[in-house]
Amino acid sequence: xxxxIRWKLCLKSKPSKVFSYLTSTEGIEKFWAxxxxxxxxxxxxxFPNKQVYKSKILNQEANKNFRIEYFNSIVxxxxxxxxxxxxxxxxVNSNVELEDYHANYAGWVSVLMTLKAAVDFEVDLRNxxxxxxxxxGYMDN
Numbered sequence: 001x002x003x004x005i006r007w008k009l010c011l012k013s014k015p016s017k018v019f020s021y022l023t024s025t026e027g028i029e030k031f032w033a034x035x036x037x038x039x040x041x042x043x044x045x046x047f048p049n050k051q052v053y054k055s056k057i058l059n060q061e062a063n064k065n066f067r068i069e070y071f072n073s074i075v076x077x078x079x080x081x082x083x084x085x086x087x088x089x090x091x092v093n094s095n096v097e098l099e100d101y102h103a104n105y106a107g108w109v110s111v112l113m114t115l116k117a118a119v120d121f122e123v124d125l126r127n128x129x130x131x132x133x134x135x136x137g138y139m140d141n
């Protein structure tokens with residue numbers, strides 16, 4: 001059985017800046033992964049716990065949508081300009097295995113709040129310590 005996770009996030013930054021963080025190596029490394037390599041329609045994520053994952057890019061519509069295959073599920077980042085000139089982002093993580101749902105649900109809060117801090121305030125909330133990761137109960141990995 002599969003589930004869908006949905007989160008909305010209001011950002012003060014314009015969709016073009018948010019899109020850049022989601023889709024560029026430099027942006028991804030500022031909030032999501034320790035290292036990222038974008039090549040041949042894929043992103044290879046390297047995480048603090050030494051896990052490496054190669055994600056296929058499924059769609060990339062400038063400033064509107066970024067869709068990837070991510071840990072056997074599909075993640076859509078849908079962007080639109082909000083009434084204040086910033087960005088309304090909706091994350092939709094579909095096809096999530098039932099046994100992964102709660103960890104993924106909480107994990108996206110961590111990723112999205114770290115994105116907000118990075119894109120809106122140029123602050124990195126992560127600890128960058130391979131001994132203090134999500135696997136060890138740390139939310140600031």
